[in-house]
Amino acid sequence: MMEKDVVIKAENVTKRFGERVILNGISLEVCRGETFVIMGGSGCGKSTLLRHLIGALPPDSGKVYLLGKDLASLNEDEMDRVKKKIGMCFQSAALFDSMTVGENVSLPLREHTRLETHVIETVVKMKLELVGLRGFEGLMPSQLSGGMRKRVGLARAIAMDPEIMFYDEPTAGLDPIVAGVIDKLILDLSKKLSITSVVVTHDMKSVFSIADRVAMLYEGKALAVGAPDEIKKSENPMVRQFISGSPDGPIRFFQQKDDYLEHLMK
């Protein structure tokens, strides 16, 4: 049997902020080429987990391996080398408003490579074409819609040909049609460029349209990890409630301030 090619591995990762345990022993594996979705309610620790997976936050205990490297063991140079192989797409497109679209996309290439200007221009054209923005180089971010800005952010994130792309709530704040376009783009990019993708979202429609596998984060644990079909059939009441978006179930919604404060103290 062929060995699974694991590109991300989290082993029993824990993290507290003050007294609060945010990640309570998370273990997961992401294989090369797959689209792995991390879902869960707001504030459950999805972005925190993502920041651990890219080495931006060290765990209190446990380990993260990225592309075979134990992140805790790397010096700054080695960490930089790993970071060049990953791309991040944040919730806000985080474009520089004073730069053109082309300048925004070329930024990582200008910072991290010695490619000649005309080569960089060609790469930028290709990346913009991949995200459906052919010929947009000269526009300013302020001239673009929210969905277009997001796509420029994506073009910039793939400028350096990453092996792994990380997305934090890529469809948040977009209307359903534009969200669908972004989902399709994430899928296209992973297929066309054979990129491994890790997507954090609470958008159930996204989950089922893009995921090869899904993990649900709840109270610091990865509750259910499996293919979307398995998750849909899950007997776990927390998972069922999350998928159906029902207010009734084991997941608590705090309607009293004191209940909420007590929960925070736990």
Ligand SMILES: Nc1ncnc2c1ncn2[C@@H]1O[C@H](COP(=O)(O)OP(=O)(O)O)[C@@H](O)[C@H]1O
């Ligand atoms: N640097 C930090 N210091 C203290 N608390 C934090 C920090 N970052 C996040 N938190 C808290 O940890 C919890 C999880 O946050 P986050 O990972 O952003 O959740 P999600 O992305 O699932 O909405 C939240 O309650 C948040 O307020």
Ligand SMILES: [Mg+2]
């Ligand atoms: Mg978040």
